[in-house]
Amino acid sequence: MEFFKELLTIFCTTTLLFGGGFCYFTFLFGSAEQKGKRAVQLSGGSLPKEKVQEGYDRYSSFFERGPNGNEMDSSDKVPALVDTFYDLVTDIYEWGWGQSFHFSPCIPGKSNRDATRIHEEVAVNLLNVEPGARILDVGCGVGGPMRAIAAHSGANVVGITINEYQVERARAHNKKAGLDSCEVVCGNFLKMPFDDNSFEGAYSIEATCHAPKLEEVYGEIYRVLKPGSFYVSYEWVTTELYNSDDPEHVEIIRGIERGDALPGLRSYKDIAKIANKVGFEVIKESDLAKPPAEPWWTRLKMGRIAYWRNHVVVTILSWLGIAPKGVVDVHDMLLVTADYLAKGGDTGIFTPMHMILCRKPE
Numbered sequence: 001m002e003f004f005k006e007l008l009t010i011f012c013t014t015t016l017l018f019g020g021g022f023c024y025f026t027f028l029f030g031s032a033e034q035k036g037k038r039a040v041q042l043s044g045g046s047l048p049k050e051k052v053q054e055g056y057d058r059y060s061s062f063f064e065r066g067p068n069g070n071e072m073d074s075s076d077k078v079p080a081l082v083d084t085f086y087d088l089v090t091d092i093y094e095w096g097w098g099q100s101f102h103f104s105p106c107i108p109g110k111s112n113r114d115a116t117r118i119h120e121e122v123a124v125n126l127l128n129v130e131p132g133a134r135i136l137d138v139g140c141g142v143g144g145p146m147r148a149i150a151a152h153s154g155a156n157v158v159g160i161t162i163n164e165y166q167v168e169r170a171r172a173h174n175k176k177a178g179l180d181s182c183e184v185v186c187g188n189f190l191k192m193p194f195d196d197n198s199f200e201g202a203y204s205i206e207a208t209c210h211a212p213k214l215e216e217v218y219g220e221i222y223r224v225l226k227p228g229s230f231y232v233s234y235e236w237v238t239t240e241l242y243n244s245d246d247p248e249h250v251e252i253i254r255g256i257e258r259g260d261a262l263p264g265l266r267s268y269k270d271i272a273k274i275a276n277k278v279g280f281e282v283i284k285e286s287d288l289a290k291p292p293a294e295p296w297w298t299r300l301k302m303g304r305i306a307y308w309r310n311h312v313v314v315t316i317l318s319w320l321g322i323a324p325k326g327v328v329d330v331h332d333m334l335l336v337t338a339d340y341l342a343k344g345g346d347t348g349i350f351t352p353m354h355m356i357l358c359r360k361p362e
């Protein structure tokens with residue numbers, strides 16, 4: 001009898017320890033840095049749970065076909081694929097990165113959250129808009145930048161994203177923040193549902209890199225801006241250090257494209273030419289990653305241990321049937337992507353913050 005009692009005590013203690021440990025791991029450690037999502041809430045966006053694996057397989061097979069091993073070259077398919085990509089990654093991004101889906105230079109003594117906000121405020125400061133002005137966020141994600149920019153500038157921000165799930169998330173965050181100066185629309189930025197000359201400013205943060213032809217999205221932004229107003233963009237580009245004859249460079253850039261749903265990274269040299277082509281005057285252009293800015297990829301590298309912990313959390317949750325099947329593959333893809341992005345930063349061949357400031361002439 002005594003023996004059974006002891007056995008029961010050992011069993012209960014072990015269960016408690018393991019169960020408690022797992023919950024702690026998942027709910028506390030596994031929670032979003034900026035409290036957007038928790039590990040147990042990971043979903044496949046607008047995709048039904050049972051379609052997540054299929055969505056991932058469809059996404060990854062795109063990069064195994066076509067010229068250069070990248071079927072994203074056939075541009076009419078890109079918006080739908082980008083939409084699927086954001087169904088797959090939005091929750092993981094929010095969980096592991098926060099509500100702003102972009103990089104920013106590290107600022108010694110400041111948190112990642114502050115450095116992110118400052119990078120967003122830099123963009124709207126360049127637009128020179130008055131409080132109450134109507135401005136456009138091209139490719140707004142779940143609205144991290146939009147909320148920071150509306151609060152900082154007093155402008156009314158309209159965001160557009162192709163992904164329905166992001167619209168839902170962004171609206172919920174806006175409501176929670178009590179920001180009625182922010183509005184979110186679901187649509188394609190290559191064909192925007194807005195009138196000509198209807199915005200007093202526009203910005204895009206690490207979003208137009210998804211456009212197969214930059215002139216299409218820049219042309220649309222030009223159309224909806226009022227004459228005399230400004231547009232600022234943070235572009236993902238290859239830098240002057242990129243050498244297309246170096247197989248290591250090519251591998252890094254392909255790795256970035258594959259893990260970030262990009263139809264093909266452009267060279268920094270193309271951006272101003274395209275802006276001019278659609279009618280913009282180019283006021284300023286610079287790579288915000290250049291010194292004295294501190295490396296933007298430090299944050300990615302610092303997170304490596306956390307990403308491996310996340311891998312364990314995602315694997316267990318998927319095995320328990322809490323997270324959809326397929327989430328493990330998506331997370332694995334992001335693990336690899338993080339390495340390619342950090343290599344792009346280390347070698348200096350890639351920047352996610354090539355800034356261009358344009359003006360629509362009067």
Ligand SMILES: C=C(CC[C@@H](C)[C@H]1CC[C@H]2C3=CC[C@H]4[C@H](C)[C@@H](O)CC[C@]4(C)[C@H]3CC[C@]12C)C(C)C
Binds near residue numbers: 209310334
């Ligand atoms: C602008 C774009 C997205 C940029 C970044 C916000 C994201 C690029 C790579 C993403 C991540 C990589 C590793 C993930 C990690 C394995 C996981 O555990 C937690 C989330 C990551 C850190 C995730 C977060 C977002 C990124 C940094 C592109 C798409 C144009």
Ligand SMILES: C[S@@+](CC[C@H](N)C(=O)[O-])C[C@H]1O[C@@H](n2cnc3c(N)ncnc32)[C@H](O)[C@@H]1O
Binds near residue numbers: 082100143187188189
């Ligand atoms: C990396 S996220 C950046 C989001 C936001 N700018 C931020 O910094 O948090 C890219 C965004 O561009 C959007 N996007 C990509 N292609 C699009 C398209 N054709 N039309 C509308 N939005 C698009 C995605 O849905 C996503 O919201």
